Amino acid sequence: MALSGLQIYKLLPQTNCKECGFPTCLAFAMKLAQKGTELDKCPYVSDDARTALDAASAPPIKLATIGAGDRAFGVGNETVMYRHEKTFVHQPGLVVRVKSDAADLADVAARVAGYSVERVGMTLTLDGLAVEDAGGRAAAYAAAVAAARAAAPGLPLVLMSADAAAIDAALAGGAAAEKPLIHAATAANWQAMAEVAKKHACPLVIKVADGDLDGLLELSGQVRGAGVEDLVLDPGATTLAGELAAATQLRRLALKKGARELGYPLVAVAAAPTWQAELVRATQAVGKYAGVIILDHFEPAMLYSLLTLRQNIYTDPQKPIQMEPKLYEIGSPTADSPVLITTNFSLTYFSVAGEVEGAGIPTWLLVADSDGQSVLTGWAAGKFDAEKIAKTVKGSGIENMVGHKKLVIPGHVAGLSGEVEEELPEWKIMVGPRDAVDIPNYIKNVWGA
Amino acid sequence: MTPVEIPVEKWSGAVREVTLGSSYGGGTRGSTVSVGGETALPFLGFEGAMPHRPAIAVEVQDMHPADWSAELQAAWGDAMDDAATWAQKAVEAGADLIALKLRSCHPDQGDGSCEDAVRTVERVLAAVPVPLIVYGPGSADKDNEVLVAVAEKTKGEQLALGLCEDKNYRTIVAAALGNGHAVIAQTPIDVNLAKQLNILISDMGLPLERVLMDPNTGALGYGLEYTYSVMERLRLAALMGDSMTQQPMICTAGEEAWRQKEGRAEGDVPEAWGALAERGVAWEISTATTLLESGADILVLRHPASVSAMRDALDDLTKGA
Ligand code: B12
Ligand code: SF4
Numbered sequence: 153m154a155l156s157g158l159q160i161y162k163l164l165p166q167t168n169c170k171e172c173g174f175p176t177c178l179a180f181a182m183k184l185a186q187k188g189t190e191l192d193k194c195p196y197v198s199d200d201a202r203t204a205l206d207a208a209s210a211p212p213i214k215l216a217t218i219g220a221g222d223r224a225f226g227v228g229n230e231t232v233m234y235r236h237e238k239t240f241v242h243q244p245g246l247v248v249r250v251k252s253d254a255a256d257l258a259d260v261a262a263r264v265a266g267y268s269v270e271r272v273g274m275t276l277t278l279d280g281l282a283v284e285d286a287g288g289r290a291a292a293y294a295a296a297v298a299a300a301r302a303a304a305p306g307l308p309l310v311l312m313s314a315d316a317a318a319i320d321a322a323l324a325g326g327a328a329a330e331k332p333l334i335h336a337a338t339a340a341n342w343q344a345m346a347e348v349a350k351k352h353a354c355p356l357v358i359k360v361a362d363g364d365l366d367g368l369l370e371l372s373g374q375v376r377g378a379g380v381e382d383l384v385l386d387p388g389a390t391t392l393a394g395e396l397a398a399a400t401q402l403r404r405l406a407l408k409k410g411a412r413e414l415g416y417p418l419v420a421v422a423a424a425p426t427w428q429a430e431l432v433r434a435t436q437a438v439g440k441y442a443g444v445i446i447l448d449h450f451e452p453a454m455l456y457s458l459l460t461l462r463q464n465i466y467t468d469p470q471k472p473i474q475m476e477p478k479l480y481e482i483g484s485p486t487a488d489s490p491v492l493i494t495t496n497f498s499l500t501y502f503s504v505a506g507e508v509e510g511a512g513i514p515t516w517l518l519v520a521d522s523d524g525q526s527v528l529t530g531w532a533a534g535k536f537d538a539e540k541i542a543k544t545v546k547g548s549g550i551e552n553m554v555g556h557k558k559l560v561i562p563g564h565v566a567g568l569s570g571e572v573e574e575e576l577p578e579w580k581i582m583v584g585p586r587d588a589v590d591i592p593n594y595i596k597n598v599w600g601a
Numbered sequence: 602m603t604p605v606e607i608p609v610e611k612w613s614g615a616v617r618e619v620t621l622g623s624s625y626g627g628g629t630r631g632s633t634v635s636v637g638g639e640t641a642l643p644f645l646g647f648e649g650a651m652p653h654r655p656a657i658a659v660e661v662q663d664m665h666p667a668d669w670s671a672e673l674q675a676a677w678g679d680a681m682d683d684a685a686t687w688a689q690k691a692v693e694a695g696a697d698l699i700a701l702k703l704r705s706c707h708p709d710q711g712d713g714s715c716e717d718a719v720r721t722v723e724r725v726l727a728a729v730p731v732p733l734i735v736y737g738p739g740s741a742d743k744d745n746e747v748l749v750a751v752a753e754k755t756k757g758e759q760l761a762l763g764l765c766e767d768k769n770y771r772t773i774v775a776a777a778l779g780n781g782h783a784v785i786a787q788t789p790i791d792v793n794l795a796k797q798l799n800i801l802i803s804d805m806g807l808p809l810e811r812v813l814m815d816p817n818t819g820a821l822g823y824g825l826e827y828t829y830s831v832m833e834r835l836r837l838a839a840l841m842g843d844s845m846t847q848q849p850m851i852c853t854a855g856e857e858a859w860r861q862k863e864g865r866a867e868g869d870v871p872e873a874w875g876a877l878a879e880r881g882v883a884w885e886i887s888t889a890t891t892l893l894e895s896g897a898d899i900l901v902l903r904h905p906a907s908v909s910a911m912r913d914a915l916d917d918l919t920k921g922a
Contacts (some may be wrong), residue, residue, distance in 0.1 A: 183885050234837075236830040269873040271822070365605040392917040396894075404608040414605070428910040432882055432917075439829070453875025453883040456863075457821060461887055464826040499823065503862075510869070526824070532789070537634040589862055 155183035155208045163201035164194065171195055212406045213415050216355045216384050218245060218511060219308025220331045225279050227384075227443030228417035233403060236469050238531055239549065242417075243466040244442045245279035246434075246458055247310055248450055249423060252296035265304035269456050272473060272498045276459040282446050283322075284334070285313030290389035294321035301327060310335055310446065311376065316344035320351070328352040334446065335359070335376055336418065346378035357419055359386035365399035365405075365414070372413045383416040384443065392436060394531035395420060399441040413569065417443030420444060427451040431458070436460050472524035473498040479548040480505065483514030487555040488597050490515055491586065492591070493541055494562060495522035495530045503588040511592035516553060520544040527562045538571035545576055560584040609648050614842035615640045616898070617809055618653070619783060619849050620759065621698065622732035626782065627757025631730025634697050636813075636898040637849035641922040642836060644918045645895055654919045655893060656910055658698035658734055659691035659903045663713075663721045664705040669864045669903075676905055683701045685728035692729050694905040695912050698721050700734040701725055706747045707738035713748035722751050726758065734761040734785070734851075734901070745772040752776035761785055761813055761851075767798055774805050783811035785851055790817050790824075790831050792838065796845040803845075813899065814848040819855035821888045828852075829895045834845055836896035838898050855903030882906045890914060 161181035172193040174180040183189045191197060191205055215228040232238045250260045261281050268277045283300050285293045293313060300309065309332035311319050319334055336359035337345035349356035358375055360367040368385060375383065387398035399418055406415040420437035424430040427449040434454075437445045438461050447454075457505050467473060477496045482505055483489075494504050496519045508515040520540050522530035530536030545551075545559065557579045561569060563586035572581045585594050615638065616668050634656050641649025663684045666674075667717030680687040688699045701722065705713040722735060735751055737744030748762050749772060763785030765773050770786065777784045786802055788794035795814055816835060818828040838846040858864055862882035863874065874880055885907040889900050893914070902908050 234830070234833050235826070237832055254834070267873060269871060293922070365607070368604050391920045393644055393646060393920050396644050400642075400645060401607055401647075405605065409606075409608055411605075428886060428906070429880070429913060431886050432890050432910060432914045435887045436894055439891060439894055451875065451879060451883075452873055453879035456874050456880070457883040457887040460822040461825070461891065464822065465829070469826070469830050550666060569884060587862075589866065 157185040159208075160184050160205065160219070163197075163204055165198075167196070169196070187309050197252070204454070207412075210412075211415075212412075213403075213417060214381075214383070214411060215242070216333070216382055216417050217308075217331065218310070218333045218355060218444065220329065221306050222281070223306050223308055223382060224331070225308060230403070230417075230441070231499060233407065235465060239468045240466050242443070243462050244420075244438060245308070245444045246455070246462070247282050247308075247444055247446050248278060249282035249284055249310075249312070249446050249448050250300070251284050251286045252293050253288070257283075257296060258299050261300040261303040261307065263450060265307040267450075267452070267455060267580065269459060270275045271460055272502050278455065278459075280308035280333075280444075282310035285315060285318050290315065290318040290321040293318040294325045295326050297322035298325050301330070305562060306330075308332065310444070311594040312336070314338065314341060316341055316348050319345070320348045323348065323352040323354065328354065331355070333357060333384060333419075337371065339371060342374055343378065346375045346380045349375075349380045349382075350378065351385060352527050353409060355382040355384060357386050358383045359388055361388045363387045363389040363394045363401075365398065365401060369413055372416075376413075384419050385414065385416050386419045386421065392433060396431070396436060396440055399437075402541065403441045415455070419444040419446065421446045423448035427454045431453065434458050435461060438464055449510035475501045475519055477521035477544070479517045479550060479553075480517040480519060481514075482508050482517050483512070485514040485516045485553075487553065489513075489554065490595050491518065491550055491554060491558065492560045493518040493520060493544060495520055495525060495527055495536050497522065497524050497526045500526050504591065507588045507591045508595070511595075513592060513595055515595075516550060518544055518548055518550060527564050531565050531568070536565070538568050538575050541568070541572050542575035545579070558582055558599070560594075562586070603827070607647060610641075610840075612649060612842075614840050614841035614844075614847060616836075616839050616849055617812075617847045619810055619813055621761050621783060622759055623757060628759060629726060630732050630733070630758065632850060633759075634732050639836075639840075641840070643894055647728070648676055650661040651919070653898075654915055655897060656697040656899045657908055657915075658700040658851075658899055659696035659905075659908060660700045660853075660901050660903050661687045661691055661696065661725070662702045662704050662781060663718070664710065666704070670859050670877075670881055671867070672864070672877055673859060673903055685724045688725045688729045688755065691905075691908075692731055695908045696731065698732050698734055698899070699729060700736065700901045702736040702738075703747055703751075704738050705741055707740050708743060709740075710738065712743075715747050718747045718752050719754045722755060724874060726755065732759065732761075734763065734899075736763045739764075741766075741769045745769060748773050748871065749776045752780045752782055755782075756780040759783060759811075763803065764815065765798070767794070767801070770798065770802055771805070774802050774807050777811065778805065778807050783813060785813045785815050786848070787815040787817055790819075790827050792831060792834050792846070795831075795835060796843070799845045799848060809848065812848050813851045815851050815853070818852045818854065818857050818888075818892060820854075820861050820865065821884055821891070822859055823857070825888060825891055832892065832895035832897070849898035851899040851901065852889075852897040853901045854892055854897075855885055855901055855907065858885040858888045859903050882910075886910050
């Protein structure tokens, strides 16, 4: 945990030589505690003091990086219990698990690597593949991992086996360069696993059963003692209640108690017999503190839900994702193309833009500055009213782009049409449908009629 | 090695308990449903109690909702033509409560009479033994008329009447007060507005043991994160002892999830979205789970498959509690 100014002062030379630019060591220490200056400004800090200060300024939940290259992802470094306090920063990696002897291993690997979906202008993808040792010889496991890497080059991996020799063989076979996450060191195998993780410099999961935090603490000490610092924790609870309790306790221990030994990101094995039950587990894991979520079902509806949820939970709670308010051209609109107006909340913009684009209707889309509020929220907050609509139209230069003067407003603000007509007397104000899905039909059947 | 000291928060407040169904004599329910009473954050059994497991209500309408997703229409089939039959099927599917929406009274949906509405409520009461939530058609003036008529004719059943909003709470609260019912107070995703409405309702003399609050929810991908955080803040405030935030929360996860394109669009959407048959249910399950984790005490759902998934989830979440 961060040190106070006074605690830092005790570690300084206390000579008040002023070389740091501060009148006293205490003044320097106070500024340092507020992160307003750097330790290097004092030429006389002892090595011991430096080590103590570095340790104290390290994040309470260590960052773990899984994979190498473009698709590598980091988890950890979180600083709060609730997202309204401060944005959650490193969204959990969604990883699909496949057994090493599965006939469709390469196929699943390729599908996981290739899955992607657009939402609110962002491309959402899965993060990795977990290859679970089906048992048997180390060489067979190594071959399966090699096959997965060939089918999904660059996709981060989680290597799952209780057998350190199998993991070693897979890493030695070339996987080590891609820095996969090793799952897992347990009370039974930690020496061998720690050795493998150290040898190949890969992050390591330490795992216990049934949320046994005492066991986890002990294992953490043992594995770190053996020289492995990049850890991920698997508390191994089997019920939703158990997972929630363990995840909450570990987050609190790290953030509130400064428990460095347990200050690592978590892995949640959300796998369940049905995709519905798995979705419930994974949904809980997204909101409640998981860093890596392991799934068993490649069910697109479930994956799309989880990617959307993750995007929701990890956005800045203070500031909605927004578009620049201006005139957008969807397709290549001409003087005859329809003119629609909406707000600059990204979700709203993309709902509308997506529909007209999908239907192949070239459109002029005016985006009003509603401070990132949706149509109804903006309207209720007085940020998307007749005046704002008129101002947006006048300031956009749209008059010079089209030969007609027909403006479509969202169906949800039908009540504004009279006022907008007063503000924009030369325009014909048309009330569009409430839902964006119905816009293409509306343009085909009503707008041109 | 010294054992890990589990960090336990000491809360001074608790959520109020609200009971629906005939809790103090009168009425005809075979069972009551109590919610609330928590002394810790949701499902954290190591820290405090959750004396009542959250309840699942299934939404039933008094007219066939032709505008609902094809998936929902297929799931309930002909039962949707009759509210009483639909309610029975919903109970078979696992509903702890029925949330009956008197939609046909809406001026745009046939402008049905109060007498018809009362008859429908009575028929549903006769058809199922579980407690009822009754929603007006969602048009302020008509809501007042219809809910007052229903409240008077069902004295003692301890229904939950909705929705009370800041503009129309007076009439509905008065009807609940005089006839032994509870109310649902809805405000738009805001801690202070929720408190304010609870104060106004309590000032009219309705005991807070008869008030549920609906913090208003957006679906997954459509504002869910705002609701999630407001509910977390409301529940934290309740546990810290802020009296006017201590009402159990009710969330219409089903209505919101199935309204969205994800719950409706067949074909014509990216393949990565998955098939509509799975997608709509997935959207509802994920929305509902997120709301449970942030403090929902009653989930109002629409699809039988989601009801069964959420029942399983609740079994697992309340294990060992
Ligand atoms: C999330 C949310 C919020 C978030 C803000 C989210 C944001 N960035 O806008 C927060 C919590 C901050 C919020 C605050 C408030 N909210 Co609010 N909020 C919602 C909620 C749950 C979802 C809104 C949303 O994101 N919708 C999704 C977007 C995509 O929808 P949309 O913009 O309307 O776009 C759709 C259509 O309109 C159409 N469309 C869009 N553009 C166009 C253009 C054309 C031409 C056409 C044809 C169609 C079209 O396409 C889209 C998809 O179909 C709704 C309730 C609900 N369940 O819907 C309430 C809601 C909008 N909020 C409401 C209110 C009252 C408020 C507050 C005023 C409350 C308060 N007093 O504090 C504040 C205002 C903010 C402020 N003071 O700054 C009310 C509005 C009441 C009304 N009927 O006017 C609602 C409806 C809730 C309710 N039932 O009471 N809110
Ligand atoms: S340079 Fe170091 S020793 Fe000198 S005053 Fe600053 S903090 Fe103290």
